[in-house]
Structures are given as C-alpha cells and as structure tokens.
Amino acid sequence: METEPDFCSAKGCRADAVWQLHWNNPKLHTPxxxxxxxxxxxxxxxxxxxxxxxxxxxxTLPHP
Structure with missing residues (x-):
C-alpha cells in the first residue's frame, strides 16, 4: 500500500516536504x-x- 506524500506547509505549496521544522509556542505549549x-x-x-x-x-531536521 502506497502512502500519500507529505507536502510543504507553506500556503499554497504542493511540493514534497524534505524538512521538518520543530517548534513550540511557550505561551501555549509545555517546554x-x-x-x-x-x-x-x-x-x-x-x-x-x-x-x-x-x-x-x-x-530543523531532514524529513524521513
């Protein structure tokens, strides 16, 4: 079974994702x-x- 590709999070972009940007909003999320x-x-x-x-x-890490 083939999985769908993961797309870039930029608005309107449908390119394949090659990076993961890990983030946290300290006002909303635990550390x-x-x-x-x-x-x-x-x-x-x-x-x-x-x-x-x-x-x-x-x-920022490579997307597997």
Missing part, C-alpha cells in the same frame, strides 16, 4: 512539546524565519 511544520527546499528559509522571529523554532 517538551513539539509541533511540526513540513518544508520544501524553496520554503525552508522563509518558514524558519517566520518561526524564529517569534522565538518558536527549536530544530
């Missing part, structure tokens, strides 16, 4: 909780900047 946005190569930097500017970005 150990991680939310995950997916990113393609084209949107990795802009999504990292968006999360980083708010102090939310924790890690």
């Amino acid at each position: 150990e909780r991680r939310k995950i946005w997916l990113a393609c190569d084209d949107h990795r930097e802009s999504l990292e900047h968006f999360l980083g500017a708010r102090g939310f970005l924790k890690d």
